[in-house]
Amino acid sequence: MRVAAVDCGTNSIRLLIADYADGVLTEVDRQMRIVRLGQGVDSTGAFAPEALARTFEACAEYAGIVRAAGVERLRFVATSAARDVSNRDEFFAGVSERLGVEPDIISGAEEASLSFRGATSGLAALEVPGPYLVADIGGGSTELVLGDAGGVLAAESLDMGSVRMTERHLHSDPASIEEMRAATKDVDALLEATTVPLSEVRCLIGVAGTVTTVxxxxxxxxxxxxxxxxxxxxxxxxxxxxxxxxMGSTRAERSVVPAIHPGRVDVIGAGALILQRLHDRVADGLAYDEVLVSEHDILDGVALALAAGE
Incomplete structure (x- = not known):
């Protein structure tokens, strides 16, 4: 069976096309577009017209790719940016018109389960000890999912992401010491208040665009x-x-680094700061003092669940 999953977040919209047979997912195509759907949402509570236009253009492009690939099942999931906006009906209609499916605004619990499933698939061969903390640092939020071989133990979505923290705090180029301190204080406060028991973490797994770019x-x-x-x-x-x-470089300095997508140049510092502060919070309990990076994330979890008919 050939399936496709689309994940629409605050900063990017991503597509995975994969074949599923005998319980194994084989990647066919993986695409990412920076659309900055969450532009200004933190302050306005609505999607900006230009942000919707960028997102719909990407959806139209993905629709052509999905048709050409002969996909049998497609699911579109949206998370942080789409949960509470005032004009989400416009977003729903635009996506449905182009892709033929309505977005699923998934709950925090489902998002956690799908992210953990995707990120930990294939971990057995690495022989890394659990419990694992899967951290998905998005544009508007950061999902923390603690689990082990038995599944998810605890999860929470925190209102901190690369776009949100940049818009709140990092206005200078480069960011000033005062701005960095304010962003750090904000991130630390959210980590201090999380309901996820960070003291239990033995392995920190970072997923999605911010972490893979870092x-x-x-x-x-x-x-x-x-x-x-x-x-x-x-x-x-x-x-x-x-x-x-x-954090200390200018946008111009970051823009010439080949590994940084142009759409992440202005916000990757804040994303890296979140990852750094999270690592520092769990470092004492880690079996290995490192971040394990995974290309597999919620997209892979959605595709696995879709293929299994769940």
Whole structure:
């Protein structure tokens, strides 16, 4: 069976097409477009017209790719940015018109389950100890999912993401020390208040575009290579060095780094800061003082569930 999953977040919209046979998912195509759907949502409570236009253009492009691939089942999930906006009916109609399916605004619990399922598929071969904390740092929120071989133990969506923290705090270029301190204080407060028991974490797994971009910068890749990124291990000192550079550099300096997508240039510093502060919070309990990076995430979880008829 050939299935397709679309994940629409605050900053990007992503597509996975995969074949499913005998319980195994084989990737056919994986695409990502930066659409910044969450532009200004934190302050206005609505999707901006230009943000919707960018998102609908990507949806139309994905519709052509899905048709050409002969996909049998398609699911479109939307998370943080689409939960509470005042004009979400316009968003629903635009997506449905182009892709032929309505977006599923999934609950935090389902998002956690799908992300954990996708991120931990294939982990057994690495022999890394659990419990695992899967961290999905998006544009508007960060999903923390703690689990082990038996499934999800605890999960929470925190109102911190690369776009949200940049819009709230990081206005200078480069960010000032005062702005960095304010962003750090905001992130630390949210981590301090989380209901997820971070003291139980033995392995930190980072997924999705923010984390994979930070990893690509840390590894000094001249071009983005998913094969190198998937299951890469970023030691604590290298993570700190990378975060320090991303937070302290100018947009112009970041824009010439091949591994950073142009749509992430202005917000990747805030994303790296979130990852850094999360690592620091769980470091004492980790079996290995590092971040394990996974290319597999909620998209893979959606595709697996869709193929299994769940």
């Amino acid at each position: 990893a690509a910068v840390a590894l000094q890749l001249t071009e983005y290579d998913p094969g190198v990124i998937h299951h890469a291990r970023i030691p604590a000192p290298l993570l700190l060095d990378t975060t320090s550079w991303l």
